[in-house]
Each structure stands twice: as C-alpha cells, then as structure tokens.
Amino acid sequence: MSLRKKFVNSSLATKKCAKCGNTYPRDDQHFYVTKHRSNVNALEYFSYCIPCENERSKQYKKNNRSKEKEKNLKYKESERGYFKELWNSVKRSTKGNQFKSYEEFFGCWEEQQKKYGLNCPYFPWIQMTRIKGKKKTTPTNISKDRILSSMPYGPNNIMFVSWQANNMKGDVTPYLASRYLEFVNRNEYCRKVTEFELSTLDYKFEGRWTKDFNLIADLIEHSRESLELQNQFIEKFLRMIRTEPNQLPEDSEDTSHDN
Numbered sequence: 001m002s003l004r005k006k007f008v009n010s011s012l013a014t015k016k017c018a019k020c021g022n023t024y025p026r027d028d029q030h031f032y033v034t035k036h037r038s039n040v041n042a043l044e045y046f047s048y049c050i051p052c053e054n055e056r057s058k059q060y061k062k063n064n065r066s067k068e069k070e071k072n073l074k075y076k077e078s079e080r081g082y083f084k085e086l087w088n089s090v091k092r093s094t095k096g097n098q099f100k101s102y103e104e105f106f107g108c109w110e111e112q113q114k115k116y117g118l119n120c121p122y123f124p125w126i127q128m129t130r131i132k133g134k135k136k137t138t139p140t141n142i143s144k145d146r147i148l149s150s151m152p153y154g155p156n157n158i159m160f161v162s163w164q165a166n167n168m169k170g171d172v173t174p175y176l177a178s179r180y181l182e183f184v185n186r187n188e189y190c191r192k193v194t195e196f197e198l199s200t201l202d203y204k205f206e207g208r209w210t211k212d213f214n215l216i217a218d219l220i221e222h223s224r225e226s227l228e229l230q231n232q233f234i235e236k237f238l239r240m241i242r243t244e245p246n247q248l249p250e251d252s253e254d255t256s257h258d259n
C-alpha cells in the first residue's frame with residue numbers, strides 16, 4: 001500500500017453546469033456520461049447538468065415537432081397533397097371505386113376546373129379552398145361527391161363541390177329531388193318563398209338589382225292576403241339588402257360525412 005497521499009484535484013471532483021451555472025459533484029447522478037471521444041476507458045460528462053439537459057432535449061423535440069407539423073400541413077394544403085388525400089379516401093370508400101388510377105381521378109378535377117374554376121358548381125359564389133389543420137371541416141373546402149349516391153365513385157360519377165353543398169345534398173336521388181320540386185311548386189307559399197330565395201341568389205351572384213327589386217315588390221303585392229307571408233318577405237328583403245354580395249351564407253353545418 002502506497003504511503004503517498006492520494007492526490008485529489010478538487011476542480012475535478014465537482015463540475016459546473018454550463019447552462020444554469022450550478023456546481024454539482026462530478027458523477028452520473030448529476031451529469032450524463034458518454035465514453036470519452038479520444039481517451040480509451042475515460043468518461044466524458046455532458047456540459048449541462050441532468051435537469052438542464054432534460055429541458056434542452058424537451059425543447060429540441062418540441063421545436064422539431066412543430067416544424068414537422070408545419071411542413072406536413074403545408075403539403076396537405078397543396079393541390080397534390082389535398083387531392084392525394086381525397087384519392088386515398090376514394091380508394092378506401094365502401095361506396096366502391098371505378099377509377100383506374102390517381103391520374104384518372106385528378107383528371108376529373110382538371111376537367112371540372114375548365115368549366116367552373118375553383119368555384120363550387122352548386123354554389124358558384126363559393127370559391128373552394130383547401131384549408132387543413134382545423135378541428136372542424138371548412139365549409140368552403142373542396143370535397144368529392146358522387147352525382148348518383150347509389151353508384152360507386154368513377155369518372156362518370158364524380159363532382160368536386162364545397163363541403164357546404166355536399167352536406168346539403170346528402171344522399172338525395174334524382175327521383176326524390178324531382179318529387180320534392182313538384183311539391184314545392186304545387187304549394188303556393190313554398191313556391192313564392194323559393195322564387196324569392198332564388199332572386200336573392202341571383203342578386204348575390206350577379207347583382208341584378210332592378211330585376212330583383214321588381215320581383216320583390218311584385219311578391220309583396222301578391223301576398224297581401226297573407227300578412228304573415230308579406231312580413232316574412234319584407235324581413236328577408238331587409239336582410240338581403242344588408243348582405244354583401246358574394247358573402248357566404250352563414251348556416252354552414254359541419255357533418256363530415258362521405259358522399
């Protein structure tokens with residue numbers, strides 16, 4: 001046994017954290033260790049203490065996660081990302097799929113755009129969007145819709161319409177739609193309200209002021225026998241003139257169903 005006094009370098013017994021500046025015993029209870037880069041059998045302590053190191057890696061992960069998320073969202077909102085997602089859901093759809101490829105599917109969107117651009121074919125005043133990352137479905141977002149809900153998705157049975165139109169259309173069939181119109185037209189009250197609403201839409205879309213004004217005056221005149229109906233027209237008229245053209249109707253519902 002050596003009689004020599006054991007040499008202890010006091011500066012090596014402790015270590016100062018480069019982050020918080022606290023001094024701790026130089027051991028693996030206070031600092032993470034790795035093998036030394038150049039000295040065999042030697043250990044190297046991290047320059048941050050364990051709590052600071054944990055905090056640093058937590059922050060690093062958090063930053064990278066939000067960067068990753070942002071990148072992902074940007075792709076989902078791009079035309080390619082958005083339509084790839086629509087395509088994936090067409091392929092998985094229980095309603096069936098007769099498209100041969102994504103290219104054929106996307107070709108239908110390109111064809112539609114020649115006629116309608118980004119506007120919703122049902123509600124042309126809606127400029128369709130590709131907004132992602134919201135909790136709720138955006139009513140103006142592009143959705144895929146089968147024209148005949150009894151038939152599978154396919155080149156002859158697809159339209160790209162706003163979520164709002166898609167939700168309102170639901171599973172309606174041409175038979176039901178034509179019966180419905182028959183009933184509306186047969187009922188004077190329903191027919192007049194509908195004529196009025198159509199004139200409101202015309203106004204919103206094309207701003208045909210004079211024509212609408214005459215129509216409204218006419219409707220009010222002809223509904224004199226029903227004070228209630230007359231009041232409703234006047235109320236609707238007031239609402240209409242307070243509405244900016246091209247403003248979205250507000251009664252948009254969010255039921256993310258798949259048509």
Ligand SMILES: [Zn+2]
Pocket residue numbers: 017018019020021022048049050051052053
């Ligand atoms: Zn520290």
